[in-house]
Amino acid sequence: MAGKNLVGPEADALDLGTVFRALADEHRRSVMTELAADRSDSERGCNSFDLPISKQTQTHHFRVLREAGLIDEIDYGNRKGIRLRRADIDKRFPGLLTLLGAESPGGTAPR
Amino acid sequence: MAGKNLVGPEADALDLGTVFRALADEHRRSVMTELAADRSDSERGCNSFDLPISKQTQTHHFRVLREAGLIDEIDYGNRKGIRLRRADIDKRFPGLLTLLGAESPGGTAPR
DNA sequence: CTTCAGGTACGATTCAAGTCGTACCTGAAG
């Protein structure tokens, strides 16, 4: 029940290259955009993001995000929780999360 | 003498995924960091960045940066000029260039 | 003209990353 928090890098150890590489993928960026949009920063389930990829690949992506220091993964054994590390990101790279909200140019153009 | 400006995307067409992918590479990011640090935004030569890679690879990297909309390349035939598209970047992704200056964590810790 | 340095074009190589198939683990619910 107590769920172990899987380990990620310290806030000061976040690397910009690793972060950019993590955010370069469309799927991972969509996850981060959703997380950044929710100001309450509540814990979410892995499958609450509608990712059009297999669960093995989802596992891979969430691991990349965690190892980049962008999210926390809480392991409950047979299920997993995801939480945005907003404070750490804002401390290390202020403005990054805001940037994720600027996806659409004018506001409507899809591409 | 007049140097043609090689074509890149419009300011509104800058794509965050493309930009992050461009900035994920250490060499390209070092170029962008240098450019962002120079507030005068003067035109620079390609070899003014001390990149430890062959010239063919440099050509490749500068092309990626241009196609991402981050720099302008001015072709003089036998030499090339590089200029940061600061205004367009600031307009489309405000805070991004500032982020590039936050490379070192505390100020000294290398990792 | 020739020479030379800066750049590009094309292809080959190498390596990292995204993806999924198969098998297995974990905890909750019957």
Added chain:
DNA sequence: CTTCAGGTACGACTTGAATCGTACCTGAAG
């Protein structure tokens, strides 16, 4: 106990990206 859904581990495949070798182009300087 068994069943089942969520997740992981490992391996294989595939694609894209970084790199460089060779050859060629361009403009300036002799």
